[in-house]
Amino acid sequence: MLCGICNTNISKYRCPKCSVPYCSLSCFKGEKHIQLDNESGKRQPTTTSTSEESAVSKENDIVEQSIDGNVARFEDVLRDEQIQSMLKIKSLQFHLSTILRILNDPQLTNESTMEGRREIANKKLCNLRIGGIEENELIEDFVSRVLTLLA
Numbered sequence: 001m002l003c004g005i006c007n008t009n010i011s012k013y014r015c016p017k018c019s020v021p022y023c024s025l026s027c028f029k030g031e032k033h034i035q036l037d038n039e040s041g042k043r044q045p046t047t048t049s050t051s052e053e054s055a056v057s058k059e060n061d062i063v064e065q066s067i068d069g070n071v072a073r074f075e076d077v078l079r080d081e082q083i084q085s086m087l088k089i090k091s092l093q094f095h096l097s098t099i100l101r102i103l104n105d106p107q108l109t110n111e112s113t114m115e116g117r118r119e120i121a122n123k124k125l126c127n128l129r130i131g132g133i134e135e136n137e138l139i140e141d142f143v144s145r146v147l148t149l150l151a
C-alpha cells in the first residue's frame, strides 16, 4: 500500500488516530498528516466519548462489585457469635460509636473530607489497640476478631 501522505513510498505503518497508512516518521510528522489528524479528530467525537463512557461504566461496575463483596463479608462478621456477644458490652459500644461519630460528624473533628475523618478515626482505633495510648483489650479483641473474619 502506498503512503497516504507522500503518495510515493510503500507504507509500513498505520496512524492509530486517523488510520492513514504512512511510510516514515518524516511523513508522520509532516504538515499534511497533522491536518488529517485534526480533521479525523473533529469527525469522530462521538466514537471517542462512547469509549470513554464505557470505560467509566466499567470502572463503576468494578467498584460496585467490590462494595457488594464487602457488604457480604461484613454480614458474615455480624453473624459471628463472638462479635455478637462483644457488641453487647457497653464500653465497646461506646468506643465504636465514638469512631462512628468521628467518621460521620465533620463538626467533631473539623475535617470536611471523608478521607481526613477516616484518617482520624483510624488513628483513634490504633490508639485503642494494644500498644496505643488508650490501649483497650476489648477493642483489641474485637478488631482482631473482625480482621480474622475478613481475612
Ligand SMILES: [Zn+2]
Pocket: 003, 004, 005, 006, 007, 008, 009, 022, 023, 024, 027
Ligand atoms: Zn510517505
Ligand SMILES: [Zn+2]
Pocket: 015, 016, 017, 018, 019, 020, 033, 036, 037
Ligand atoms: Zn494520523
